[in-house]
Amino acid sequence: MNQNLKLFATDMDGTFLRNDHSYNHKKLAEVIKKIQDRNLLFAASSGRSLLGLIEVFSEYKDQMAFVAENGGVVAYKGEILFAKDLTVAQTQELIDDLQEMPFSPKNDYLISGLKGAYYPEGISKEYLTHAKLYYPNCQLYHRLDEIDDKLLKVTTNFPEDHVRDCEQWITDRLSFVRATTTGFTSIDIVPNGISKASGLAHLLAHFNWLPENLAVFGDQMNDLEMFEYAGSSFAVSNAAPEILELADKVILSNDEDAVLVEIENILNEE
Structure with missing residues (x-):
């Protein structure tokens, strides 16, 4: 695999989740184990709230990181690393x-x-x-x-x-x-100043990692900044045209478990 990659961050709706809002729990458990065995990290990077993301990933909440509210909140293992609010x-x-x-x-x-x-x-x-x-x-x-x-x-x-x-x-x-x-x-x-890219920057800084260590997966315009920021970007085939054009690689659709399939492929590369 690309030895630079340390953090795999995925958008949720339209990217990681299928159209019925489900995902492959068995495959995620397998992928997270492979990620942990390599001292890497899986993260959800979403417009959803932190509570909402923890609810979706309740089985894995202590094994991954969360960039919620389109970058406004960053959390890892129960600790809020960053939160930016409005008065x-x-x-x-x-x-x-x-x-x-x-x-x-x-x-x-x-x-x-x-x-x-x-x-x-x-x-x-x-x-x-x-x-x-x-x-x-x-x-x-x-x-x-x-x-x-x-x-x-x-x-x-x-x-x-x-x-x-x-x-x-x-x-x-x-x-x-x-x-x-x-x-x-x-x-x-x-x-102002908040985006998924800014949230992921806080998460990378926590581990002393760099943008080149980041792979992102997305489908919509709120993923634009993190696509421009990350070392590697992957668009699901159902993504918005602007995201498809910006991506380093277009992968399967969200209904085909594209993110998990691609991460597994990356991890299996020699």
Whole structure:
């Protein structure tokens, strides 16, 4: 295998997870054992919350690392290595602007934290039901200053045809955040300077590793920065065109266990 590679970091939805949100537990256990035998590391790098990632990988949470909230939280073996939050005032300004902007989501948004996710009164049942698939411990909030948690990001949806325009509108409007597309209609709004690349940089620094030691796997535009940052990048065949073009290699689709198959191939190389 490439002797430089030490950290294998994968996006979740559309990349590691199949379209039904499942994955091959048996193969992951085999791959993690091979990774550990070589003193390497497997990580999830996702827009999902830390709680959500730990829920998905409950059997392996002490054998891997987590870059959650699109880089806003980095954790390893139960320790938070890095967490960047928004102030109450910043979060309130962001929410106020969401109400007034073109294609406003109104009350269909979540505030994600370390302990849970928080939704406002007036949220639609449809949006909340969908959000609960990705965010454990969703709670109703009335006032931001009553939330006893770090306010890590705001996530919301926009019409698919206008997602990129809305992403740009938010980033241009508020200097303290950046918006990033996480799927067809979903946008995460994180503190400015935060990306999966910045999160992975914190994880690499913890081990005194370099970007050339990093292999990343992804499919969407919120993977762009980590593709540009990593020594090796792999796009699943179902990835967005921009990601396919940027990748060092295009691999199988997410429904074919592409990430695990490719990592196993890399580890088996002489």
